[in-house]
Amino acid sequence: MAKPLRIDSVMKKYGNTTALTEIQLDIQKGEFVSLLGPSGCGKSTLLRIIAGLDAPTAGKIRMNQVDVTTNSPASRNIGMVFQSYALFPNMTVKKNIEFALKPKKLSRKAINQKAERMLKIVGLSDLSQRFPQQLSGGQQQRVALARALVTEPDFLLLDEPLSALDANVRHQLQQEICRIHNELGMTTIMVTHDQEEALTMADRIAVMHNGQIVQYDTPQNIYHYPANSFVASFIGTSNRIEKGGKTLIVRPEQFYISNEWSGVETTIESMMFKGAFYRLDVNVIDKTSSYLAKKFIVDLPSSTVDVEEIQPGKRLYLSLHQSSLTSLKELVI
Template structure:
């Protein structure tokens, strides 16, 4: 059964180093939350504290309103999936999953039935008697996921579970994990440094930087309305232009081709084909534009670029969409 988690003023220090500072996080029942940030930002440390593998230096954690800060990892009913899979090579796939049920004192038949049921859910029922080393990386991660789920956890914790996989397998497992999350309705917390993964999979994203949460919001708001320049830089690609005490943050896709009468004149320095679009690097040469002399990254649909024969070393007129303009403390979002 899904439970809620409240993290209040959690700090974690290692000697003179502060890994986490004043972490506040409220996670609702059945929610999928991603902890996103660069290496060393504290996201894995926070996940270990949630799991009970580390204790916070200060602060507390409540599950459904009950303080669990000092409780052991074994008492928290948490399923955890690691990047390394952590499967036992001397056990079959089925026995790896059954192993998670041993503390529950169930009969062997019940353990086997539950393990086979989980293998069916992750699509590996036919591989139950194989050794883990006979499986692909994606299949091994499915086994690790099944082992975490078989105990019917209150929380599913995922520590960069897909980072070792190639792009196609990673995409398939993103969809699979999201499907299973919905099917089981459990509260899921995933650590990742991959922004696309976080935006694709999570209901809410906690963007972390230097041991703090820079922004905690929906993927749409984190992308469209970043709280500060770090979030704007870390999430997606952005042009940040400082003017009159404010910073304009303009996403590359917010530009479009315009006429000479209505657009600003730019010079195309380079361009790269990206499939559905071209990514251009341009210099603004229009002296009447507030962006004069700025260098910008611009994404234009491939069919528009091809039909207009836009090429490097030529001029193109661009306009900026302002329908998403959003003023924040630090910046203007275009």
């Protein structure tokens, strides 16, 4: 099956510094893919190369089976939203959106219709005559999103578009972007360093480290079956258990409280309330245990535990859920 976007052996060097090494990535039509990784891993560089804002040192970019490696951004039929809103302060919301259509040489009626449709999609119809300085950060980002979408691009590229927003607004816009993506069926690529954002929004995630893609898979597989120690430590919280010369990865929620005959004896070092769960740092007391680790991080559902029983200094017996014992064999890294 032909892929709408194929990144073929892309490399990028800046002098003696290699920013990207042999990037190979296929993205399906209508898919939402997140480029995820720590600062400096190369994710924004890769997005700029996809957009045509930067040229690769080697390799090819193919969009809809056409080699666009040397094409200008304007010829790639993309929409792009940056962290900074980049709105024109002297234009109304509607005028900002309409501005993206000027190169299309459409009639005034067609421009108006397209702008009105996008205002409705992003929920800003009532604010169309306001200026950017009269809007909240979240509303301004909606305008930037509408401006990117109004040209009906084949690809929507998002470069950390929500990182400047507070948590509540960011969560709302995550839902809105996913809704719009599904409604329009557009191929979307989003750069983020926020793992929760990637896990929540993406169909597939490309985890990047030191200029390379170290795992490309669904959010579920990346979380439950990390490909290597970097992915295991970067995505979520994990415990490492050395057993038989191998390293097993166990997530904090895979533990449960057991009776003293079947569990590992531990003492609670610290406890933190996290809303839906309590996070415990525990130290292993049972030196005969097969779990060769000195301490664990444990998450227990807040609705199922007595807070008095998980105070620092208390003793606790832990076991792993049966499903976790089955999957541990596949989590050896």
